[in-house]
Amino acid sequence: MTPSLIALAFLAALALGGGLGVVISRNVVYAALFLLVSLGAVAGLYLLLLTEFLALVQVLIYGGAVVIVIVFALMLTRLQDFAKTRDHHQWPLGLAAALAVLGLLAATFVVFQPAVHPLQSTGIQELGNELFVRWALPFEIASLVLLVALIGALIISRADRGE
Amino acid sequence: MEDYLRQYGLLFLFTGVAIGIPASMLLVSRMAQLARMRPHKPSPVKAQLYECGMETIGGRWNQFNIRYYFYALLFLVFDVEAVFLYPWAVHFKKLGLFALVEMFVFLAILVIGFVYAWRKRALEWR
DSSP: OOHHHHHHHHHHHHHHHHHHHHHHOSSHHHHHHHHHHHHHHHHHHHHHTTOHHHHHHIIIIIIIIIHHHHHHHHHTSOGGGGTGGGSOTTHHHHHHHHHHHHHHHHHHHHHHOOOOOOOOOOOHHHHHHIIIIITHHHHHHHHHHHHHHHHHHHHHHHHTTTO | OHHHHHHHHHHHHHHHHHHHHHHHHHHHHHHHHHTTOSOOOOOTTTTSOOBTTBOOSSOSSOOOOTHHHHHHHHHHHHHHHHHHHHHHHTTHHHHHHHHHHHHHHHHHHHHHHHHHHHHTTTTSOO
16 A cells, blocks of 8 residues: 555545535534535545645635635524425435436446546646636636626625615 | 655644644543543533623524625635636746736726626625
8 A cells, every 4th residue: 555545545535424424414514514524635635636736726715715605605594494404305316316426427437448647747837828828718708707706796695685 | 756745744744733632632521521530510501602701692593694695705706816816926927928918807807896896885884
């Protein structure tokens, strides 16, 4: 067992355990914290794959901002709104959907036999070159997407005042 | 590869210490209770909610103002923006004028949204 293999097993177990915690915890706030554990473990997996920038993005965006938005969304709700989410009438459907996705992924992996490449590090410099030269237009469009998100946030927060 | 793993191994170790210290405090306290070194006298008064020594108003699950959500979403938007700045900033000199203009267009589009929010007085607390 190499150190990286041990790290891979540990991080994969952490990611899966966190995901399981999100699904089975009764308290939605605990579910959000389990999500944080799972997302952090995925950031660790990115580090093992030598994609440092992606790991940074994972921690900054998912571990930081997205979990904060989720927790804020929970703080806006009332406890009684969660009464119904506690009876798991939907769990057979959820299980079926999860198994279908798992089956699809496994089948794709078996059928197409993706080639295994030796790991090579993609530096942030090459990423910058690709992003700002070759993919310049999609980069600007990303800015428009962010603008739409900003204005959408504005409209949501003003909707309650009927303006 | 070895250096790379060692570098992040240190980070991993640091995370382990950060989790281990508070966890060991709870564990030692629990063990002291099991060994009957620590008194265990729960009472309803001890289990009360408190905030800064005041008796709380309402339950433990307050509904927050939706305004906070707007700030959270703003944070998300500008966080994503900041991530795009990193590959540009570390490679700034080689990327040259084109990337500079590109980045300013990128920022200008977001500033439009920011100015719009400002004009609509969405950032004021009323």
